[in-house]
Amino acid sequence: MWSRVGPRATFGLAALELGETIDDLLILTGDTSTSAGLERFKKTYPEKFLDVGIAEQNMIGIAAGLASEGIKVITATFAPFQTMRCCEQIKVNLAYMKRNVCMVGLASGVVLGTLGYTHCCIEDISIMRSMPGITVVSPADCTETVKAVLAAVHHEQSVYIRLTGGAGTPLVYDEDYQFEIGKAIVLRGGGDITIIATGTMVSESLKAAAILSEQDISSAVIDMHTIKPLDTAVIDKACESSRLIVSVEEHSIVGGLGSAVAEYKTKLTNTPPQLFIGLPDKYGETVGEYSFLLEKYGLTAEQIATRILNQYGRTQ
Amino acid sequence: MGDRKQIIKKLETKAMRMWKKVLDMALTAGANSSHFGGGLSIVDITATLYGEIMNLDPNDPEWVGRDRFILSKGHGVLGYYTALSEIGYIPEEDLKTFEKNGSYLYGHPVINHPKGIEFSNGSLGMGLSLGVGVALAGKRKNLDFIVYVLLGDGECNEGSVWEAAMASTHYKLDNLVAILDKNNLQQTGANSEIMSVGDLASKWKSFGWSVSEIDGHNIAEIYDALMSAKKQRLPHAIVANTIKGKGFSFAENNNAWHHAPLSLSQYEAALEELNYDI
Numbered sequence: 248m249w250s251r252v253g254p255r256a257t258f259g260l261a262a263l264e265l266g267e268t269i270d271d272l273l274i275l276t277g278d279t280s281t282s283a284g285l286e287r288f289k290k291t292y293p294e295k296f297l298d299v300g301i302a303e304q305n306m307i308g309i310a311a312g313l314a315s316e317g318i319k320v321i322t323a324t325f326a327p328f329q330t331m332r333c334c335e336q337i338k339v340n341l342a343y344m345k346r347n348v349c350m351v352g353l354a355s356g357v358v359l360g361t362l363g364y365t366h367c368c369i370e371d372i373s374i375m376r377s378m379p380g381i382t383v384v385s386p387a388d389c390t391e392t393v394k395a396v397l398a399a400v401h402h403e404q405s406v407y408i409r410l411t412g413g414a415g416t417p418l419v420y421d422e423d424y425q426f427e428i429g430k431a432i433v434l435r436g437g438g439d440i441t442i443i444a445t446g447t448m449v450s451e452s453l454k455a456a457a458i459l460s461e462q463d464i465s466s467a468v469i470d471m472h473t474i475k476p477l478d479t480a481v482i483d484k485a486c487e488s489s490r491l492i493v494s495v496e497e498h499s500i501v502g503g504l505g506s507a508v509a510e511y512k513t514k515l516t517n518t519p520p521q522l523f524i525g526l527p528d529k530y531g532e533t534v535g536e537y538s539f540l541l542e543k544y545g546l547t548a549e550q551i552a553t554r555i556l557n558q559y560g561r562t563q
Numbered sequence: 564m565g566d567r568k569q570i571i572k573k574l575e576t577k578a579m580r581m582w583k584k585v586l587d588m589a590l591t592a593g594a595n596s597s598h599f600g601g602g603l604s605i606v607d608i609t610a611t612l613y614g615e616i617m618n619l620d621p622n623d624p625e626w627v628g629r630d631r632f633i634l635s636k637g638h639g640v641l642g643y644y645t646a647l648s649e650i651g652y653i654p655e656e657d658l659k660t661f662e663k664n665g666s667y668l669y670g671h672p673v674i675n676h677p678k679g680i681e682f683s684n685g686s687l688g689m690g691l692s693l694g695v696g697v698a699l700a701g702k703r704k705n706l707d708f709i710v711y712v713l714l715g716d717g718e719c720n721e722g723s724v725w726e727a728a729m730a731s732t733h734y735k736l737d738n739l740v741a742i743l744d745k746n747n748l749q750q751t752g753a754n755s756e757i758m759s760v761g762d763l764a765s766k767w768k769s770f771g772w773s774v775s776e777i778d779g780h781n782i783a784e785i786y787d788a789l790m791s792a793k794k795q796r797l798p799h800a801i802v803a804n805t806i807k808g809k810g811f812s813f814a815e816n817n818n819a820w821h822h823a824p825l826s827l828s829q830y831e832a833a834l835e836e837l838n839y840d841i
């Protein structure tokens with residue numbers, strides 16, 4: 248249904264669909280309409296578009312004021328500015344006051360590695376999931392991005408949608424499927440290992456599982472598109488059946504998907520060990536294109552498979 | 564204008580009742596303390612807004628056409644809850660629960676529409692942005708309500724205030740009124756020592772607002788300024804020159820009363836000074 252135009256352009260297409268169906272819709276950007284893929288939306292629905300300028304704190308306050316009056320609001324800007332620049336406004340105006348806004352964090356992870364870590368975002372899942380009442384979603388591909396945006400606008404809480412990957416990000420879902428916030432998707436069954444992944448790492452994990460199967464190791468792959476609230480039922484099941492749990496994310500290993508899974512696992516007894524795969528707890532030191540950084544930090548399918556294999560060997 | 568004189572007299576009486584309620588609440592808060600000084604500096608303003616200026620339904624705090632009020636300087640709750648009690652949204656009995664375990668009356672307002680509390684505030688610099696959003700929504704929905712946002716002068720240290728000030732004129736929000744409680748003091752000292760806010764009227768003017776400057780304890784001036792703000796075709800800012808701790812000599816311009824407990828003997832002295840005879 249959705250081509251591989253990349254997550255940001257896909258968001259723009261989802262916005263067009265919403266513009267057609269929702270009267271009381273307003274999309275806010277912080278001088279980022281082009282980056283957010285909203286040029287067509289802006290031209291098609293000028294009355295449903297509002298640029299707040301380079302002022303993210305103000306953007307969230309305005310969004311909360313509009314939401315208070317019953318308007319469906321989406322905000323969209325680069326992930327660091329969408330989450331950290333206005334972090335306390337998100338806490339007070341959205342989480343504390345229970346006003347519902349869909350926040351879209353563009354180009355999260357390390358896709359903008361050549362621009363430096365001001366523009367990369369490795370902390371957003373951690374920060375956003377620490378706030379009570381904020382739902383955190385990290386779609387695996389373009390199809391899921393559209394579904395997440397459409398669902399988030401009507402969700403009962405504010406939602407942060409974290410977009411990772413660039414143009415040409417592989418499709419995980421090539422046909423229509425059922426998407427529900429908070430309900431993980433088991434993409435591949437398997438017995439020995441369960442790989443729980445989010446964002447771009449879902450497709451890499453599927454490839455890694457295929458590599459592992461060549462060595463007769465059976466791996467399940469779960470798309471944990473919603474990190475908060477976490478789908479704990481699939482973790483229960485994974486812990487019963489697998490000998491190793493692996494979390495994979497294009498986010499710092501501090502506080503992200505892996506941490507959320509580990510926090511939940513502590514409530515269970517006799518759980519298998521967990522291998523954390525993600526970005527290191529440090530900022531980059533040199534310029535790095537996206538593929539260069541993913542490889543540097545061991546996030547390609549081959550590297551993921553190798554790391555799992557090494558860890559799995561130790562659990563035997 | 565006989566009516567105007569009567570209105571002002573009525574509002575002065577209302578403010579007097581609110582001062583008494585402020586004293587009661589400050590005493591109730593006990594050792595938890597209350598933001599006494601900054602609450603008192605806004606009493607005349609909130610009395611005028613809730614007593615006469617704002618279009619409200621006393622029987623329905625959630626009426627869709629109501630004027631909206633945002634206490635951006637959230638620590639000013641003494642001047643806010645007492646106004647909400649005067650209109651009947653907060654039962655007078657409830658004021659006795661202020662800052663008590665289990666109460667909804669926190670030291671900073673928490674959204675509670677049935678009680679007339681429009682938003683949660685307390686972290687400074689956020690209220691005007693909310694006001695911009697609400698004012699934009701009013702325009703989109705063709706509702707003719709006015710949004711009043713009350714800010715502190717110390718609060719104007721926050722950069723986000725100026726983001727919102729810029730946006731208000733960019734969006735031509737003639738349904739937005741900002742009132743600046745200029746008491747010249749902030750938590751740990753005078754504005755001039757901590758962070759000078761300079762000429763606030765000029766600053767707001769330079770952001771494209773229409774601006775008036777008044778004595779924030781002269782009800783007639785407050786009333787006139789708010790009435791004329793309703794007719795402005797630009798966002799309007801009222802710089803209200805006020806006295807922190809207004810009403811009680813021991814607290815006036817004394818920053819020790821920014822956040823402090825009121826003892827029984829101080830309460831009694833204050834009551835005597837208020838000469839409360841309503």
